[in-house]
Amino acid sequence: MTSRESILSSVIVTKNNLLNKELLFLKTANNWQIAVTVAVQDFDDYGQRDVLRPERDAKSGMLPPKLAQMMLNLASTDKNLTLLDPFCGSGTILQEAMLLGFKNIYGTDISQKAIADSQANIDWLKNKYTLKNKVNLKLSDVQNLAIIFNSPRGEAGNKEIDLIVTEPFMGDAKILSQHISSRTAGGNQVNDIILDLKKLYYQAFLSFAKICSTKARIVFIFPAINFQNQTIATLDKKAITSTGWQQLHSPLGELIYQRPGQIVTRNITLWQRQ
Numbered sequence: 001m002t003s004r005e006s007i008l009s010s011v012i013v014t015k016n017n018l019l020n021k022e023l024l025f026l027k028t029a030n031n032w033q034i035a036v037t038v039a040v041q042d043f044d045d046y047g048q049r050d051v052l053r054p055e056r057d058a059k060s061g062m063l064p065p066k067l068a069q070m071m072l073n074l075a076s077t078d079k080n081l082t083l084l085d086p087f088c089g090s091g092t093i094l095q096e097a098m099l100l101g102f103k104n105i106y107g108t109d110i111s112q113k114a115i116a117d118s119q120a121n122i123d124w125l126k127n128k129y130t131l132k133n134k135v136n137l138k139l140s141d142v143q144n145l146a147i148i149f150n151s152p153r154g155e156a157g158n159k160e161i162d163l164i165v166t167e168p169f170m171g172d173a174k175i176l177s178q179h180i181s182s183r184t185a186g187g188n189q190v191n192d193i194i195l196d197l198k199k200l201y202y203q204a205f206l207s208f209a210k211i212c213s214t215k216a217r218i219v220f221i222f223p224a225i226n227f228q229n230q231t232i233a234t235l236d237k238k239a240i241t242s243t244g245w246q247q248l249h250s251p252l253g254e255l256i257y258q259r260p261g262q263i264v265t266r267n268i269t270l271w272q273r274q
């Protein structure tokens, strides 16, 4: 068996019947370890959840289901906690939360189309996997979450949120790529977009502080834009920290998700109350 890549992909391992046969030689600090591949990801199932669901919104950016699952695992393993995705888009995070067994799931978005898309995808998923969990969807600007969750008269009543897991609005992908590929475009338009995103994320974290329980955790993607040989971050640590949240750091360093050639790099961050 030969491959151009030094690490065999899950597809190659499965298609060539290499489970329980592929040997891995791992060099550690002091010695070598030998391992056998006993399982690989279910790439077919991930692919179906990504591509075959009824609604996909390429304009808003598509979060891979695998990444959504990693973010949920990072947030908590306690499936009884109340979870919210406040930028739910077409519902990728909500779908994966259902499959992982979360029982109290909320999704909000400023767009009526996003709420309708999420509903269609959730109905499709429920049917495909015979799931019973209920997802509550509401139309809301992220800045107004307290009206829904933190008021006895709000739609959800007085409901404390324990986990927020979200990929926020990251700038209009089409407009961003137009500015970046246009020779005449200065950095100004891109910098304006970054500034607007920073404001949105600051407002979002202020809003989260109003609706979350004291033990709450947030997993939030901060995009960074790759432009003219530099990477411009949207994470303003000082501003976000001033809203009452503190960042937790992974022993592995920054958690970056990026594919070659992408304009947007995703920085996956974890937060708890100060």
Ligand SMILES: C[S@@+](CC[C@H](N)C(=O)[O-])C[C@H]1O[C@@H](n2cnc3c(N)ncnc32)[C@H](O)[C@@H]1O
Residues within 6 Å of the ligand: 060, 061, 062, 063, 086, 087, 088, 089, 090, 091, 092, 093, 108, 109, 110, 111, 114, 140, 141, 142, 143, 166, 167, 168, 169, 170, 200
């Ligand atoms: C990147 S998409 C989320 C994609 C989602 N993770 C998915 O996989 O479908 C961002 C979403 O943020 C929503 N949005 C933009 N501004 C918002 C705001 N101020 N409050 C709430 N939602 C907003 C957009 O309508 C869009 O659906």
